[in-house]
Amino acid sequence: MCKHLAKIVTPLIVLMISSACAQERQTASTGSDVVVTEWPVPWERTRPRDPYVAPDGRVWFCGQTGGYLGVLDPESGEFARYELGEGASPHNLIVDNDGFVWYAGNRRAHIGRLDPETGDIKKYDMPDKDAVDPHTLVFDSDGNIWFTLQGSNMIGHLNTSSGEVRLVTAPTARSRPYGIWLDSSERPWVALFGTNKLAVVDPVTMELTEIDLERERIRPRRLVVTSDDNVWFVDYVGGYMGRYEPDTGFITEFAMPGGDSARPYGMIVDEKDRIWFVETGVSPNRFVGFDTATGSFLGGTDIPSGGGSVRHMYYDASTRSVWFGTDTNHIGRAVLPG
Secondary structure (H helix, E strand, C coil): CCCEEEEEEECCEEECHHHHHHCCHHHHHCCCCCCEEEEEEECCCCCCEEEEECCCCCCEEEECCCCCCEEECCCEEEEEEECCCCCCCCCEEEEEEEEEEEEEEECCCCCEECCCCCCCEEEEEEECCCCCEEEEEEECCCCCEEEECCCEEEEEEEECCCCCCEEEEECCCCEEEEEEEEEECEEEEEEEECEEEEECCCCCCCCEEEEEECCCCCCCEEEECCCCCCEEEECCCCCCCCECCCCCCCCEEECCCCHHHEEEEEEEEECCCEEEEEEECCCEEEEEECCCCEEEEEEEEECCCCCCCCCCCEECCCEEEEECCCCCCCCCCCCHHH
């Protein structure tokens, strides 16, 4: 049994977890040579999610139902916790080159910036009363932030220097802007989870264009853009990997190994344009690879803790690792094959 060693350090709570605890939850797939290791988060039932590797190698994540930001040192197994206040419900975070942690205050209508050195938080409130739920964040090359607002049906841009927030509303009602990614021209592409559409925004004019997908029942939840600027998305309802080619308008779909009950959710792309995603409709959840060059799947790896749901993922090219959080209260790392 894993044992937790705890100590209180004001203003943070720091818990030490033995390395054996992580090793007990490690597995490898013979099909794809992926090795998965999980660290149990010491704060129970707080939905740890959306990890991101900081410049110092530590891994930050949201405690969505616990109202905190957490950080894991993978070398020592040490966790630290930063409280955000009642009702913050942090949904997603990203870390800039200076180590500041930016998070989506999903139930408090703001984007926040945490200074880990001082614990100070600066909040950037939404300028529109209807913009209530910042959802998923992504940096552009200038360090500014594009983000989705799922329930508000909007896509936004935060200038991190001036604090100015620009917003645009999707034309389709209740389209639920969800996953977001930038192409080589720094245009944000968005999965409209509430309908069978993608969206792209002009970064200068904020003009939003919707793209109809072929099947009425497609529900794109996450997406990525590969080096050729093709847009790849996971169909959460139908169990497909989809490719949209902006230059031609062509759409191609690939049926997933888990079939129509796969429920693909968390998704990421590596530097070889291989896509990695998690089938959350199967138990245990399954971490699966896809080769975009050949259109073939790369086998799969069971999530040792079961996963529950893996909602978002981050790829760390320096260690060739994909990081994720689980509804079973773990932070996980999948080391990819070469």
